Amino acid sequence: MSELKKEDLLKAYRTMREIRDFEERLHKEFATGKIPGFVHLYAGEEAVATGVCMHLNDEDRVASTHRGHGHCIAKGVDILGMMAEIYGKKTGSCGGKGGSMHIADLDKGMLGANGIVGAGGPLACGAALAAKFKGKGGVAVVFFGDGASNQGTILESMNLANIWNLPVIFLAENNGYAESTGVKYNVPTPNIADRAAGFNMPGVTVNGNDFFAVYEAAGEAIKRAREGGGPTLLECKTNRFYGHFEGDAMTYKAPGEVKQQREECDSLKIFAAKATASGLVTAAELEAIDKEVAALIDEAVEKAVAAPNPTEADLLTDVYVSY
Amino acid sequence: MSRKISYKDAINEALSQEMERDGSVIVLGLDVSGGSGSEGQKSDAWGGVLGVTKGLSLKYPDRIIDTPISESSYLGAAVGAAACGMRPVVELMFIDFLGVCFDQMMNQAAKFRYMFGGKAVTPVTMRTMYGGGFRAAAQHSQVLYNVPTHIPGLKVVVPSTPYDAKGLLIQSIRDNDPVVFMEHKALYAMKGEVPEESYTIPFGQANVVREGKDVTIVAIGRMVHTAGQAAASLAKAGKECEIIDPRTISPIDWDTILKSVEKTGRLVVVDEANPRCSMACDISAKVAQDAFKALKAPIRMVTAPHTPPPFSGALEDLFIPSAAKIEAAVKATM
Ligand SMILES: Cc1ncc(C[n+]2csc(CCOP(=O)(O)OP(=O)(O)O)c2C)c(N)n1
Ligand SMILES: [Mg+2]
Numbered sequence: 001m002s003e004l005k006k007e008d009l010l011k012a013y014r015t016m017r018e019i020r021d022f023e024e025r026l027h028k029e030f031a032t033g034k035i036p037g038f039v040h041l042y043a044g045e046e047a048v049a050t051g052v053c054m055h056l057n058d059e060d061r062v063a064s065t066h067r068g069h070g071h072c073i074a075k076g077v078d079i080l081g082m083m084a085e086i087y088g089k090k091t092g093s094c095g096g097k098g099g100s101m102h103i104a105d106l107d108k109g110m111l112g113a114n115g116i117v118g119a120g121g122p123l124a125c126g127a128a129l130a131a132k133f134k135g136k137g138g139v140a141v142v143f144f145g146d147g148a149s150n151q152g153t154i155l156e157s158m159n160l161a162n163i164w165n166l167p168v169i170f171l172a173e174n175n176g177y178a179e180s181t182g183v184k185y186n187v188p189t190p191n192i193a194d195r196a197a198g199f200n201m202p203g204v205t206v207n208g209n210d211f212f213a214v215y216e217a218a219g220e221a222i223k224r225a226r227e228g229g230g231p232t233l234l235e236c237k238t239n240r241f242y243g244h245f246e247g248d249a250m251t252y253k254a255p256g257e258v259k260q261q262r263e264e265c266d267s268l269k270i271f272a273a274k275a276t277a278s279g280l281v282t283a284a285e286l287e288a289i290d291k292e293v294a295a296l297i298d299e300a301v302e303k304a305v306a307a308p309n310p311t312e313a314d315l316l317t318d319v320y321v322s323y
Numbered sequence: 324m325s326r327k328i329s330y331k332d333a334i335n336e337a338l339s340q341e342m343e344r345d346g347s348v349i350v351l352g353l354d355v356s357g358g359s360g361s362e363g364q365k366s367d368a369w370g371g372v373l374g375v376t377k378g379l380s381l382k383y384p385d386r387i388i389d390t391p392i393s394e395s396s397y398l399g400a401a402v403g404a405a406a407c408g409m410r411p412v413v414e415l416m417f418i419d420f421l422g423v424c425f426d427q428m429m430n431q432a433a434k435f436r437y438m439f440g441g442k443a444v445t446p447v448t449m450r451t452m453y454g455g456g457f458r459a460a461a462q463h464s465q466v467l468y469n470v471p472t473h474i475p476g477l478k479v480v481v482p483s484t485p486y487d488a489k490g491l492l493i494q495s496i497r498d499n500d501p502v503v504f505m506e507h508k509a510l511y512a513m514k515g516e517v518p519e520e521s522y523t524i525p526f527g528q529a530n531v532v533r534e535g536k537d538v539t540i541v542a543i544g545r546m547v548h549t550a551g552q553a554a555a556s557l558a559k560a561g562k563e564c565e566i567i568d569p570r571t572i573s574p575i576d577w578d579t580i581l582k583s584v585e586k587t588g589r590l591v592v593v594d595e596a597n598p599r600c601s602m603a604c605d606i607s608a609k610v611a612q613d614a615f616k617a618l619k620a621p622i623r624m625v626t627a628p629h630t631p632p633p634f635s636g637a638l639e640d641l642f643i644p645s646a647a648k649i650e651a652a653v654k655a656t657m
Contacts, residue, residue: 088458088634088638153423181357319629319630
């Protein structure tokens with residue numbers, strides 16, 4: 001925690017709270033039938049996106065997943081635009097054309113949530129290659145799940161990034177499940193990070209529910225990448241609090257599994273305990289953030305609901321730059 | 324024959340009956356059982372993402388095989404197993420994921436028989452889900468059945484009813500060539516009469532869904548029903564549409580289509596896919612070439628526009644061909 005100042009801690013907490021509240025609110029709104037499409041919630045995994053993206057600037061690129069809301073918020077994508085996008089509105093980050101699975105903001109270095117599992121690996125290699133040519137120390141992070149870790153694109157990208165010494169961080173978000181399938185079935189090694197050895201890169205596994213552990217490990221990997229030291233495979237073990245997507249009854253989880261995780265591994269609770277114990281921030285300061293974030297999420301939903309739909313004129317635009 | 328079951332249950336029943344009949348039928352795919360390696364319910368936790376294979380892993384625990392998210396390797400493994408005596412049914416969750424594993428379908432499964440001088444037999448069935456209406460956006464709503472149709476060596480089946488889904492899936496499994504079996508996600512809940520016993524529907528036999536003398540409408544998959552709505556409305560205005568559902572698009576029953584156009588002199592093709600290099604183009608070109616003299620008006624195509632599927636419902640409803648657009652196209656041929 002040494003290098004983290006008070007304002008860093010407050011910023012980290014705010015980001016994690018924004019992600020949590022955004023997702024919990026979506027969970028409620030989805031149940032009322034107002035939210036279209038497939039929605040995958042990131043609640044439970046906040047410390048991962050936050051601990052990584054705290055080290056990044058807008059020039060650094062992130063390739064995200066189908067479970068992308070947390071990555072977007074942590075990378076600084078506008079929350080009002082995100083909410084409007086999820087509601088399919090014209091005011092959304094992508095004008096209502098992408099939806100939950102495709103939120104992107106290239107100005108913020110967010111290369112997009114992605115509907116194709118594993119697709120981010122090659123994209124991050126490309127972003128890192130571009131950063132190398134620009135020569136300003138930019139890095140790329142690809143978030144991918146335990147399920148995605150078996151996709152050829154991810155494994156091929158690990159090879160490519162290593163033979164080209166690219167500034168890529170392979171960020172495995174191991175939440176134990178790919179849809180209903182447990183990681184024990186899908187991955188033959190105890191840790192996903194064990195695979196790093198096969199590509200001759202550092203592989204590290206940390207507790208992904210502990211912001212401080214993620215922050216520290218990601219900091220090292222990102223620093224190494226910026227300095228030309230090449231890629232790292234960083235695995236964060238975490239949990240998702242909701243179903244694979246909204247509507248999933250989660251019968252594949254043991255009775256009480258999620259309840260126990262919420263009690264023992266809640267990244268926000270762990271953060272609050274450690275941060276207040278450090279003496280740098282007070283519980284009252286965190287509560288003030290809670291209130292501000294709650295108001296922000298209310299505003300986001302109100303504005304999204306009230307916003308106009310895209311119209312017929314929007315259907316045919318944006319396919320090409322010119323045609 | 325009065326039992327009504329859903330399109331989804333018809334597919335499930337076809338799989339179950341074929342697995343019962345033939346021990347070489349195995350099913351591979353993401354969460355087709357579901358729960359493997361989990362802390363809770365370890366089998367049949369999902370039965371596929373929308374529950375199409377629900378219950379099968381309880382009946383055939385060793386032959387319903389969950390796969391990692393590695394479409395190239397598991398779809399390819401099904402192709403390889405097929406070439407070595409098994410009769411696999413492999414599920415590609417969404418046709419959009421074809422991009423991940425196309426080589427194994429296009430350069431492997433499709434090519435073996437020809438490249439190997441007629442010696443290979445690759446009886447693999449590749450089930451996949453296609454189509455719009457779920458607000459599932461650009462990477463989970465595409466139609467793409469024209470893509471495998473373009474490739475010699477693949478057969479392509481696009482059932483529009485529960486009855487056709489069962490009979491065509493059993494035929495697909497028994498067929499000795501690689502078959503791409505396309506299930507529209509918006510049809511799973513649709514109910515229809517389906518016999519309990521096993522039966523097959525031969526490939527290359529179109530279904531004349533509705534007879535009429537004024538115009539031929541060829542519609543594929545879910546669009547058969549949208550065309551039906553348009554035809555019902557047009558009938559009130561005294562226009563009699565003949566609706567043809569090809570049911571399989573490779574092979575395709577040209578005779579039935581051409582005969583119908585020779586009778587009506589007008590053709591509207593309804594295709595949920597994007598317009599370029601589509602089934603709509605393919606069918607229109609064939610009719611223009613072989614039944615040109617019978618045509619009394621230019622052929623009309625009703626398709627999605629040349630854009631990716633949009634997310635917003637406000638846009639997706641404009642994107643998917645509607646009954647109103649079909650009606651307008653029919654009127655334009657009059
Ligand atoms: C190529 C591809 N295959 C399958 C899917 C369907 N799918 C979406 S998410 C998912 C599970 C992903 O698991 P994991 O990588 O562990 O990420 P998590 O959902 O746990 O965040 C699957 C199979 C997809 N979207 N793309
Ligand atoms: Mg996972």
